[in-house]
Amino acid sequence: MKREHEAEALSVVTGLAAGWLAFAVIVWLHGESPREMAGLLVGGTWGTAYGAGQVIFKATPILFCGIAVHIGLRAGLFNIGAEGQMTIASLVIAAVGASLGASTPALLAVPLMLGCAAIAGALWAAVPALLRAKLGAHEVISTIMTNRIADALVGVALGLGLAEKGTVRSADIAKGARLPRLEAFLPSLRGSAANTSVFVALVVLLLATVLWPRSRAGREQWLVGLNPVACAAEKISVPRRLAEALIVSGAVAGLASAATVMGYKGYYEGGLGAGAGFTGLAVALLGRGRTSGLILAALLFGTLDQGGLALNAHIPRESMQVVQAVVIVAVALGDARVRAFMARMPRPAAAAKAQP
C-alpha cells in the first residue's frame, strides 16, 4: 500500500519536473532567463487578484472535464469524448438559453440550463456507451469519432440558424440564465471573467469524489473497472455498468458548458472552451481521483494557460501549450492505468512476429 502511494507520488513529481524542464528549455531557447520568466508567470497569475481570478476562470471548465474523465477512469474507461460532449451541450444550452423569455427568473432558468447541459452531454456520451455495451466497441475510438462529429455539427448548427444573421455566434441567452461573475461580489476581481460556475464545479466535484463512491452504481462501476471478470462471475452486469459510467461522465462534461456559455460569454461561438476536454484528461490522471488532487491539477493547467498570456510579450503563447503538452504526456506515461491500457494494444512488431 505504502509503496503504491510512493509510486503514485513519484509519477506526479516526474510529470511536474518534466513540465518545469520543458519550460526552462523553451524559455532558454527564446533567449530569456527561466527564473525571470517563472517570476513573471507567477506574478501575472497569482501575483494579483485579477490574475488569480483569471486562473480560476480558466480552471473551471478544465475542472468540470477533469471530473468527467475521472468518473470514466474509475470504471476503467478512457472518455476521450469530454470535448465533444461539452461542445454539444454548449450548442444545446445556447439554443435553450436564447429561447427563454427575457424575464425568466434565474431560479428557474439556471437549473433548467444546467439540467439541459447535463442531459445533452449524457445523450452525446450515450452513443459510444451503447456501442460499447452492445457491440463492445472500444470507447477510445468511438469517443474520438463522436468528437469529430460534434465539431462538424457546430458548423451545421450555426449555419442552420443558431447563429445570428451575419455572425458566427448564437444569440444572447436570457439574462436570468447567466451565471454572475465573481467581481459582482468581490470588487478586487474587477475585469476577471471568473464566475459562479466555479461553485457549481466544486459541488459536482464533491458529489463525484465523496458521494459517488458511496452509491451502489458508483461502487459497482469502480469494482468493474478493477476486475470485470470477477464482477461478471458474480452477476454484476458489466456492459451496463460501463455504459452508465460513460453516460454520467458525459453529463459532467456537458456541465462544463455552464462555465463558458452561462458564465463567460452568454452565447456560443465556434471554438468556445475548445481544448478543455483534452486538458481534462490530464487533470484526471494528475489528480488521482482525490478531491484536492483534481482541484490542484485544474489550477495548475489554469495557471499555465493564463501564464502564457502573461509571458506573451517575451515568449509566444503557443510555447506554454508545449509545456502543457509535456506535462500531459509525462503524467500519462507515468500512470499505471495508461501503461496497462497501452500494453493491451496490439503492437505492430509483435503482431507481425506472431505470424507463423
Place this chain on the structure above:
Amino acid sequence: MDVLATRAVTRRYGATLAVDAVSTCFESGRLHAVIGENGAGKSTLLKLACGLVAPDAGSVAIDGQPLSPHTPRAAIARGIGMVQQHFALVEAMTVLENVMLGAEPLRGGLLDEAEARRRLAEVTRELGVTLDPAARVRELGIGDRQRLEIARVVYKGARVVVLDEPTAVLVPREADALYEMLARLVAAGRTVIVVTHKLDEVVAHAQTVRVMRHGQLVLSRDVDHDDAERELRALAAAVMGEDAPAQPAAPPRACGTVVLDLDDVRLGRALRGLTLKVHAGEIVGVAGVEGNGQRELTRLIAGLEHADSGRVDVAAASVVHEDRHQEGLVLDAPVADNLVLGEHAALSRFGVLDASALRATAHARLTLGAVEPGDPSLLARGLSGGNQQKVVVARALARTGDRAKLLVAAHPTRGVDIGAARLIHERIRAAASRGVGVLVISSDLHELRALSDRIAVMVRGRIAQQVDPGATNERLGELMLGEEGAA
C-alpha cells in the same frame, strides 16, 4: 555449508507482523520444506530471502555475504531464484521468449536466440523434462507452465530454487513428477526450498522442515523418515498448535430434487457431450486431470459461457472459480466489497450503500470463514494466498441456502492450511445437509473422497464414469487418464 541465511529478518504490513525476527540457514544441496497455517508468513519469508520484499529489520545473507542491494535482481545474480505462488509468464510469448526475458544473451547488441536455445536445452536436460521452445505459453497446461517457470529460474543461474506452493495446482501424479525433478536439481548440487500445505509431501520428499506460526519460526529440524505416520501427526500438531479441531464424521444425506442437469453439453473444444446431474443435498465430486474442461464447466454454470448445444438446467448457483485472481477477487478492492460482490444492491437504500450493513455482513462472513486478519477494510491483495481463497469460499458459502440451491466449488481448499481446510469441508457438508446440491471439482483425491457421495471422472470434456468414493487411487488414476471407460 549454508548457502542462504536470514538474520532476524522482520517485515510488517500495517499492524500485521508478517515475519517476526526469523533467523534460519538453509544448507546447500538439500530439499527444505516450509509449512504453516495460512498467513503464517511463509510466502513473505521466502520473498524476503529472494529480495522481492525488503525487510524492516534484519538481513539476508548469501554464502555468508549480505544481500545488497535488497532486490530480486541482486538475488538472482547471486544465485537465488523464486517461482511465485501465482505464475508470472507472458501468455502471448513462446517458451524460449519467456525464458529469455530479462536474461537475454546478446551478440553484437542483438538477441542471440541460438545461444539461448542451447542453454535452455542444457537446463531441461538437467531437469529431465521436455519443453518445446517454440510453443506459446497460452497453449501450455498447468504442469508445463510450472516446468517452464522452474527452467526459467535455473536458466538465470539459480543455485537455490524457491517454490511457493508448487503442488497446490497439481494432481498427485504431476506432483510426484515435480518432486522427481526437484530431486534431480538437488542431485546436481542445487538447493531447493518448497512451501506446501501437504504434509505427506514433506515426509516423502523433504530433508528438513521448518514450521511457521504467526510470523515466527516455531520448529526447524530434519524430517524423520523412519516412521511416516508418526511424523505426519507430529507435523500436523506443529502446524496447528494446540487448537486442532477434530474431524467430524460425514452425516448421511438424502437426495432430493435435481439442481443441476446437464445433458450432452458441448462447448467449443472443452466440453464434448458432458452429461451430469446433481441432486439437492448431495455432494458430487469431479475428478480429472486439470485442463479436461473443468474450468469451462464452472464458467458455464456461472453463466460466463454459453453452451453450443445440449441442455443446461441450473438452479441459482453459487460458484467458487478455479482461478481466484481472475474470476474470484477484485484484488485492489477491500475484502468487504469482495465478500459481498454482486450483493451491493441488497445492501443499499435508494441507491446509496448502507456502509454499516455492508461492514456487518462482511464481518460476519469473515468470522465464519476464519479469514485472517479479520479486518474487512484491508485490500484483498494484502491477504496471503490461503486467506484470499477463504474469502472466495466464504462468499460462495454465505449465498447457499435461500439464494443458491447449488454450490459449485472448484478446488475449494487450494492453498488453504489443514485446519482451515477442515473447516471448509465441514461447512460444505453442512450446506449439503441443509439441502444444497454441491459439485466439488478438485485435483486432490483425498478431498474428493472425504466429501463426495459419488465421484464423476472427467476426461476430455466428458464424464467418463461415475464411481463410489471408496474407489482406490489407482482405479481413479486410470480413469482420469482415460485408460478405461473413455469409449
